[in-house]
Amino acid sequence: MNARSARSIRGLAAAALATVLAGTAAACSKPGGSSGGAGAGGAADAVTVGIAYEPESLSPLLGYGREGNSKIFDGLLAHGADGRLTPALATALPEVSADGLTYTYTLRRGVTFSDGTPFTAKDVVFTYRTILDPKTNNPARTELDALKDVRAEGDHTVVFTLKYPYAPFAERTVHAIAPAGIAGAQDVNSGSFTTKPVGTGPYVLVGWSKGEKLTFKANPRHWGGEPKVKRLTMAVVKDDDVRATRLRAGDLDGAILPPALARTFAADKGMKTYAARTYDYRTVTLPTHHAVTGDTAIRRALDVAVDRQAMVDKILDGTGKPAYGPVPTDSEWFTRGTERRHDPDAARRILDEAGWKPGKDGIRVKDGVRAAFPLWYPSGDKLRQDHALAYASDAKKAGIDITVQAGTWEVIQPRMKHEAVLAGGGAPGDPDFDQYPLLLSSLAGDGFNNMASYDNPTVDKALEAGRRTDDRAARKAAYDTIQRELVKNPGYTFLTHIDHLYVLADRWDGPSTLVEPHDHGLASGPWWNVEDWTPKGAPKK
CATH class of the missing domain: 3.90.76.10 (Dipeptide-binding Protein; Domain 1)
Incomplete structure (x- = not known):
């Protein structure tokens, strides 16, 4: 369930975008030299963009x-x-x-x-x-x-x-x-x-330096016509700050950025910011195989202790919305009445009634077990870091001690069964795409599927019912059941749905955005239709 990983938690259903968060921050040299975009010292028909992850x-x-x-x-x-x-x-x-x-x-x-x-x-x-x-x-x-x-x-x-x-x-x-x-x-x-593919698409891969960049050239044989943008370079830059720095230096023509960094380009008349609505959510996995996170009372308390709206306002700068599950609140598949309001007092009552009593340091204890656990997030991902810190702060007020830790996915993945992760997921198109791989008990431990090892027979039954019929009313009833079960026993604490922000040099006609999944970069963003772009002032395709 990371932003990319060969196994994404959804169906982006299943888990892959199947791309792995394997990228490492590239050096601050030009990604393509003369092959970069106009802003990177290259030709007007070349584009270089910064992405966070590579497949x-x-x-x-x-x-x-x-x-x-x-x-x-x-x-x-x-x-x-x-x-x-x-x-x-x-x-x-x-x-x-x-x-x-x-x-x-x-x-x-x-x-x-x-x-x-x-x-x-x-x-x-x-x-x-x-x-x-x-x-x-x-x-x-x-x-x-x-x-x-x-x-x-x-x-x-x-x-x-x-x-x-x-x-x-x-x-x-x-x-x-x-x-x-x-x-x-x-x-x-x-x-x-697997690394030197041949396809029918508008671009041909001409080079892939793992952890640094992917370079493409226009496919003159494409059935839709040869693109006007003749060369496309995707620089792999995991660190948000480094991406912004390289964009500001003219090393990149465009990049995906978190809200705070995107805002720093607002006064730059040569740059244009694009916002894309998404199904992309941030969530905290609460592994079943952990004495604290596997406790239903802890899960329920965290679900109401967290201040989702504050995260949207302060971390996302308003470019998103609270999340109560994988389905966005503005989707026709969202179950009204399953919103959870921020209620610290209710969180404390839930813990009191379940026998989690405050210790001398204010952290709760039950049967000798301290209400404490680590929460991992991928290094360099500022949005996840900020979500993790805010979550830990809210939890502390209820008497739950969360230690926020950064690491690479190579470090995080072996710990996922027992330790919490600030994860991401989300896929437009259909509720089955997200919920089936995220929640089905039999997929627990299958890569980034069901990272929390969530196990709920009622949810399993509803997941199968939702995908095995084309009757819309029956499907809606199934997904309503799932969302209501997540209120009773949330194996994840869903935090926010995030709108993606991209900053792009304003030199082309044609860039736009789609409703995007969690996985983004290579095929999403304003360059989703780069094959249809034309340099400003040039004849249209």
């Missing part, structure tokens, strides 16, 4: 491009500017059978991969069947649980057959498609395709 793999077979818009690859469908599904490698939205079990796609003709190999239905079949193969190390396989089979009917028709009606299945077909002839001729999990 672990660039193979769709291992989870990359699950949510579409990967730049290197295309899916059968894509998301348009309004967030709705639109045809990509398919010529139209799928034809769906009356029973909701068959989805038929007609494919574009004349499409090729960047190496000139023709794209056909066999590539689609290969991609989905390989993902479903248990031998493939794809942590997001549960996202395709409803898929029974996929078959080609000639070169330009693909038919998906489902085990049960799964309402959001079409959303799953934004998934990037890999070439069968190349990826299928090598080890799926460790072959060169």
